[in-house]
Amino acid sequence: MIRDITIGQYYPADSIIHRLDPRVKFTGTLALIVSLFLFDSFYGFLLCGGFVAAVIIMAKLPLKYVLKGMRPILFLLLFMMIFNLLLTPGEVLGSWWIFTVTKEGIRSALFMGLRLIFLVLGSSIMTYTTTPNKLTDAMERIFAPLKLIKVPVHEFSMMISIALRFIPILLEETDKIMKAQQARGADFENGNVFKRIKALIPLLVPLFVSAFRRAGDLAEAMEARCYHGGKGRTKLKPLKYAFRDAIAYIVLVGLIVGAVFIP
Amino acid sequence: MVNFDQVTFEYIRRDEEGNVESINKALDDISLDIKEGDFVVVLGANGSGKSTFAKHINALLEPTEGIVTVSGYNTKEEDKLLQIRENAGMVFQNPDNQIVASVIEEDVAFGPENIGVPTEEMWKRVEHALEKTGMTAYREKSPNKLSGGQKQRVAIAGVLAMRPKCIILDEPTAMLDPVGRNEVISTVKELNKQEGITVILITHYMQEAVDADFCYVMNKGNVVMKGKPREIFAKVEELKQYKLDVPQVTELAYRLRKAGLDLPECVLSEDEFTEAIRRLKCR
Amino acid sequence: MSLILDNISYIYGKATAFETYALKNVNLAIPDGEFIGLIGHTGSGKSTLIQHMNGLVKATEGNIYFNGADIYDKDFKMKELRRKVGLVFQYPEHQLFETTVIRDVLFGPKNMGMEQLDAELAAYGALKAVGVGEDLLDASPFELSGGQKRRVAIAGVLACKPDILILDEPTAGLDPVGRIEILSLLKQIHEEQKITVILVSHSMEDVAEYVERIIVMNDGEVVMDDSPRVIFEREEELKAMGLGVPQVTRVCRRLHSLGMDINPDCITIDEAEQEIKKKFGLV
Numbered sequence: 065m066i067r068d069i070t071i072g073q074y075y076p077a078d079s080i081i082h083r084l085d086p087r088v089k090f091t092g093t094l095a096l097i098v099s100l101f102l103f104d105s106f107y108g109f110l111l112c113g114g115f116v117a118a119v120i121i122m123a124k125l126p127l128k129y130v131l132k133g134m135r136p137i138l139f140l141l142l143f144m145m146i147f148n149l150l151l152t153p154g155e156v157l158g159s160w161w162i163f164t165v166t167k168e169g170i171r172s173a174l175f176m177g178l179r180l181i182f183l184v185l186g187s188s189i190m191t192y193t194t195t196p197n198k199l200t201d202a203m204e205r206i207f208a209p210l211k212l213i214k215v216p217v218h219e220f221s222m223m224i225s226i227a228l229r230f231i232p233i234l235l236e237e238t239d240k241i242m243k244a245q246q247a248r249g250a251d252f253e254n255g256n257v258f259k260r261i262k263a264l265i266p267l268l269v270p271l272f273v274s275a276f277r278r279a280g281d282l283a284e285a286m287e288a289r290c291y292h293g294g295k296g297r298t299k300l301k302p303l304k305y306a307f308r309d310a311i312a313y314i315v316l317v318g319l320i321v322g323a324v325f326i327p
Numbered sequence: 328m329v330n331f332d333q334v335t336f337e338y339i340r341r342d343e344e345g346n347v348e349s350i351n352k353a354l355d356d357i358s359l360d361i362k363e364g365d366f367v368v369v370l371g372a373n374g375s376g377k378s379t380f381a382k383h384i385n386a387l388l389e390p391t392e393g394i395v396t397v398s399g400y401n402t403k404e405e406d407k408l409l410q411i412r413e414n415a416g417m418v419f420q421n422p423d424n425q426i427v428a429s430v431i432e433e434d435v436a437f438g439p440e441n442i443g444v445p446t447e448e449m450w451k452r453v454e455h456a457l458e459k460t461g462m463t464a465y466r467e468k469s470p471n472k473l474s475g476g477q478k479q480r481v482a483i484a485g486v487l488a489m490r491p492k493c494i495i496l497d498e499p500t501a502m503l504d505p506v507g508r509n510e511v512i513s514t515v516k517e518l519n520k521q522e523g524i525t526v527i528l529i530t531h532y533m534q535e536a537v538d539a540d541f542c543y544v545m546n547k548g549n550v551v552m553k554g555k556p557r558e559i560f561a562k563v564e565e566l567k568q569y570k571l572d573v574p575q576v577t578e579l580a581y582r583l584r585k586a587g588l589d590l591p592e593c594v595l596s597e598d599e600f601t602e603a604i605r606r607l608k609c610r
Numbered sequence: 611m612s613l614i615l616d617n618i619s620y621i622y623g624k625a626t627a628f629e630t631y632a633l634k635n636v637n638l639a640i641p642d643g644e645f646i647g648l649i650g651h652t653g654s655g656k657s658t659l660i661q662h663m664n665g666l667v668k669a670t671e672g673n674i675y676f677n678g679a680d681i682y683d684k685d686f687k688m689k690e691l692r693r694k695v696g697l698v699f700q701y702p703e704h705q706l707f708e709t710t711v712i713r714d715v716l717f718g719p720k721n722m723g724m725e726q727l728d729a730e731l732a733a734y735g736a737l738k739a740v741g742v743g744e745d746l747l748d749a750s751p752f753e754l755s756g757g758q759k760r761r762v763a764i765a766g767v768l769a770c771k772p773d774i775l776i777l778d779e780p781t782a783g784l785d786p787v788g789r790i791e792i793l794s795l796l797k798q799i800h801e802e803q804k805i806t807v808i809l810v811s812h813s814m815e816d817v818a819e820y821v822e823r824i825i826v827m828n829d830g831e832v833v834m835d836d837s838p839r840v841i842f843e844r845e846e847e848l849k850a851m852g853l854g855v856p857q858v859t860r861v862c863r864r865l866h867s868l869g870m871d872i873n874p875d876c877i878t879i880d881e882a883e884q885e886i887k888k889k890f891g892l893v
Contacts, residue, residue: 249721269707281424300436570787575857
């Protein structure tokens with residue numbers, strides 16, 4: 065059912081990676097991305113590959129599940145690799161019609177592909193092992209210094225978590241309104257582009273009306289429950305570093321140092 | 328606990344230039360006093376002003392004229408808003424539109440988080456609130472997986488975690504099926520009896536008013552009837568005038584009494600009805 | 611004109627570990643001109659069933675015949691079925707979208723391919739039938755009261771001139787008088803326009819008062835299908851499904867079991883009133 069769609073595709077499991085503080089995982093993902101661009105040799109990829117593989121094993125994520133998550137980027141990956149392969153100048157290995165393959169091209173296509181794969185793997189491991197709520201909590205804490213320059217950090221993270229709560233409800237509502245209009249003969253499937261766009265009006269107007277009504281209700285309910293912004297707020301589940309988080313940070317520093325000094 | 332002193336509230340509608348188009352008195356000179364620990368039901372048809380009334384107790388609305396006092400605080404005092412809302416929590420009609428978090432226990436904690444309750448104390452409150460509403464088993468679930476009645480119990484738990492003296496429920500059962508309706512009403516009744524929390528239940532399901540300590544009937548912004556359920560339900564014709572009705576047995580007894588049977592002035596339950604008829608027969 | 615459901619099943623997640631039957635081997639015949647109540651607790655499959663009746667959801671197994679034609683046949687005109695079997699969803703006022711009432715009601719007839727004049731006549735007729743006055747034709751549907759919005763939404767389906775009108779809990783959220791108004795409106799439409807009405811409801815009291823046939827669903831199956839009187843004889847089974855019988859039926863049965871000469875099969879207040887009056891020699 066449409067309500068079962070989980071945003072961020074959290075994969076529930078009991079593992080040390082799941083238990084890590086979300087801030088660690090957030091900075092860890094950033095560290096991985098940074099390190100990917102620090103080196104330019106196969107040893108670097110070996111290092112990152114080892115790191116990612118170790119994390120996947122420790123997170124008890126099924127390999128199939130992780131690979132399935134890569135499917136959406138397959139096209140982009142191929143496109144980028146072919147682009148690099150054919151358009152990098154250098155020592156010519158062979159040519160056919162207007163295409164030339166160079167030694168540098170192969171190298172750059174391979175590196176580009178690997179970088180992209182690790183980048184997506186790294187961030188999806190984060191979303192697989194961290195609930196959206198924890199992630200927004202982590203972001204609120206990490207970006208807290210921005211409050212000094214009047215960035216509404218708390219409000220942004222509250223917005224994200226409310227959006228995550230209401231997306232499944234609005235999806236279900238979309239389904240319902242669509243059926244109700246179909247019962248009145250609306251046709252969302254046939255006709256040219258203009259017709260189809262026009263056909264969306266009976267769907268979008270009620271959907272917006274409903275979203276605004278819900279937003280109004282929710283604002284009132286939050287106010288009634290003493291919500292008054294982030295000031296003086298405490299947390300049921302405050303983020304607290306444990307010993308394992310310290311170790312994780314050391315590993316991350318190791319990763320970056322390794323990436324810098326690799327030949 | 329809750330006191331309304333000559334309260335009037337006007338909705339002012341303005342046209343595009345900002346000129347006053349119409350003034351609608353949603354509350355019209357209401358005075359009443361609700362005692363601590365009472366189970367009070369406010370009845371009224373749609374548009375009778377009962378929701379506006381409810382929002383005044385929680386200081387979501389401020390009276391245009393008159394004074395609303397909630398456990399000693401005047402709702403017009405800006406700096407007492409949090410205390411008022413902590414003391415008088417509110418449950419709304421739509422179960423989906425009042426749950427903020429994506430995990431039940433986190434939602435229950437939302438109120439306490441806002442008023443800065445320390446984490447350790449908060450866990451105790453959340454556990455207590457979940458237990459009292461029978462939702463402990465669902466604490467780690469997503470609200471999207473719950474039935475309407477369960478969601479309303481979560482909303483009640485969220486209010487309960489604020490340790491309120493008073494809970495206002497604004498048509499909490501209007502969108503529920505009979506099973507959900509029972510769940511919510513029996514939860515609320517229990518809280519009133521066991522925890523001594525004042526309950527103000529706003530509804531148009533007459534059955535829910537039968538066990539109340541006191542009832543108010545609203546119509547067009549006025550309190551038009553007040554009294555014990557028995558006194559209110561005896562006036563079937565008057566209730567119908569205000570677009571309300573009575574439970575089937577009450578209606579039946581009323582008709583039979585009018586036809587000349589010697590039945591009590593007001594019959595509220597099936598037990599009372601069978602007992603009354605049986606007594607007649609014995610005579 | 612008739613609708614026949616022949617061994618319909620609807621399965622979620624077929625051939626996976628989560629395979630669940632939303633509908634299981636449903637056989638139903640809906641002949642012309644009946645007033646039918648469809649009853650079952652939340653999740654019993656009522657909503658899924660009615661969405662099969664106008665082809666919004668396709669059965670995983672079984673066939674549906676409309677006037678003898680298989681609706682899953684590739685030559686079958688689904689639009690014609692959607693026109694002849696009108697479906698009013700729960701809270702139908704949430705589907706209003708046009709700038710004026712009349713334009714919203716015209717949406718259906720125009721989609722169904724009616725000529726402008728016919729469509730307008732149908733729309734005016736439908737609005738009149740649901741009791742929306744001419745003064746509101748050019749009003750914005752978003753500015754109407756809750757009850758009026760619901761009527762306009764029902765008119766939007768009625769204007770398509772259906773032979774069968776299905777309504778999913780059309781009284782949800784309305785106050786007692788609003789509820790009675792909608793139900794008697796449906797009765798009137800049923801009688802005057804000679805169309806079949808299928809009323810999905812939670813309220814046994816409402817169903818007993820208005821319908822001539824009840825279909826009871828439980829866990830995706832049709833478990834009972836008969837006249838209200840026959841259905842209400844199976845009180846214990848109904849209770850086991852989280853349903854019940856009207857309050858007057860319960861009290862009449864209690865009086866009967868106390869040895870009084872009162873018909874235990876009264877299902878409306880009127881019937882019970884007559885029975886008891888007769889018993890005490892008032893008629």
